[in-house]
Amino acid sequence: MQATGKFVIESMDLDNAGNASSTIKKMLTEAGVSKSIIKRVSIAIYEAEINVVIHSYGGTCTYYIDDEKIRVVFEDTGPGIEDIEQALEPGFSTANNQAITYGFGAGMGLMNIKNASDEFDITSSHLGTTLDIKIYFN
Ligand SMILES: Nc1ncnc2c1ncn2[C@@H]1O[C@H](COP(=O)(O)OP(=O)(O)O)[C@@H](O)[C@H]1O
Ligand SMILES: [Mg+2]
Structure with a gap:
C-alpha cells in the first residue's frame, strides 16, 4: 500500500x-494491517492530535503509508514545549480548564505516544x- x-x-x-486517527484507522483496517498494530x-x-488541539495554536498532521510502516508528522505553530523531558513524565500537564472539562489533561499522552511508536522524535521551540x-x- 502507498x-x-x-x-x-x-x-x-x-x-x-480524533478525525485524523479515525480516518487513518479505517484506511489501515481496509489494508489488512493487524489489530494490534492498528491499536x-x-x-x-x-x-x-489532541495535543495539537489543546496545547498549540493549530497545525497539521501528515501521514505517509507504505508496505512496511506508517510515518506521521505533526507540526504546529507554538507556543512550544519548554522542557520536553518534563512533558514526557507521566502526570505532567499544563492543560487548561476547558480541556480538562472535556476529559483531557491526564498528562499521559506523550508517554503513550512514545511507547506506542517504534521511532519517536520530538523537537520544539x-x-x-x-x-x-x-x-x-x-
Ligand atoms: N503540541 C504541543 N504544543 C505545546 N505543548 C505541548 C504539546 N504537546 C504536549 N505539550 C505539553 O506537554 C504536556 C504533556 O503532554 P501530554 O503527556 O500529552 O499530557 P496532556 O495532554 O494530558 O497535558 C502538556 O500538558 C503540554 O504542556
Ligand atoms: Mg496530551
Whole structure:
C-alpha cells in the first residue's frame, strides 16, 4: 500500500479532534494491517492530535503509508514545549480548564505516544513543535 495525506488541526476544535486517527484507522483496517498494530497507531495519532488541539495554536498532521510502516508528522505553530523531558513524565500537564472539562489533561499522552511508536522524535521551540513518529507493520 502507498498512501499519503494531510489533515489540518485547529486549536481548541475539540469537536473534530480524533478525525485524523479515525480516518487513518479505517484506511489501515481496509489494508489488512493487524489489530494490534492498528491499536498502537490509533493511540499515538489520537494523543498527538489532541495535543495539537489543546496545547498549540493549530497545525497539521501528515501521514505517509507504505508496505512496511506508517510515518506521521505533526507540526504546529507554538507556543512550544519548554522542557520536553518534563512533558514526557507521566502526570505532567499544563492543560487548561476547558480541556480538562472535556476529559483531557491526564498528562499521559506523550508517554503513550512514545511507547506506542517504534521511532519517536520530538523537537520544539516557542515557534512550534514537530512530532515525527513511525510504526512498522511487522
Ligand atoms: N503540541 C504541543 N504544543 C505545546 N505543548 C505541548 C504539546 N504537546 C504536549 N505539550 C505539553 O506537554 C504536556 C504533556 O503532554 P501530554 O503527556 O500529552 O499530557 P496532556 O495532554 O494530558 O497535558 C502538556 O500538558 C503540554 O504542556
Ligand atoms: Mg496530551
